[in-house]
Amino acid sequence: MISLPAETPLYNHPLPEIERWLIEQGCQQNRSQLHCWYVKRDTWEAEIALEIDQLMVRYFNMDEEGRELQRAFKYSLSRQDVEDAVFSGP
Known part of the structure; x- marks a missing residue:
């Protein structure tokens, strides 16, 4: 479970929490x-x-x-904003 609020910028989340968040979103890590x-x-x-x-x-x-589409999101955005933008799709 992620301990920081969803409104917290991504740069304040430790890497293990970001990885856990991605797993919770159904992502798989490239080994x-x-x-x-x-x-x-x-x-x-x-x-x-x-x-x-x-x-x-x-x-x-x-x-x-x-077709492909590429987007970039600064780590200064909140986790919730990034989640809404990324996982809603292209």
């Missing part, structure tokens, strides 16, 4: 690139990368054309 996570929903898939200064999300398999 060869530990900063990368994968999540699949009914209408899209995404790779989430915990970069140095931001969280990068690359959505793929969004449609038959195979």
Whole structure:
């Protein structure tokens, strides 16, 4: 269980809590690139990368054309804001 409130900026969450949060969202960690996570929903898939200064999300398999979309979220955003933006899909 995550101990800091959802309104807390991501940069205030220790890495183990961020990883636990990603697991709770249904993400799976890439074992060869530990900063990368994968999540699949009914209408899209995404790779989430915990970069140095931001969280990068690359959505793929969004449609038959195979289009991709990449978004970046600063760690200064609250966990709830990032969760709402990332996991609502592209």
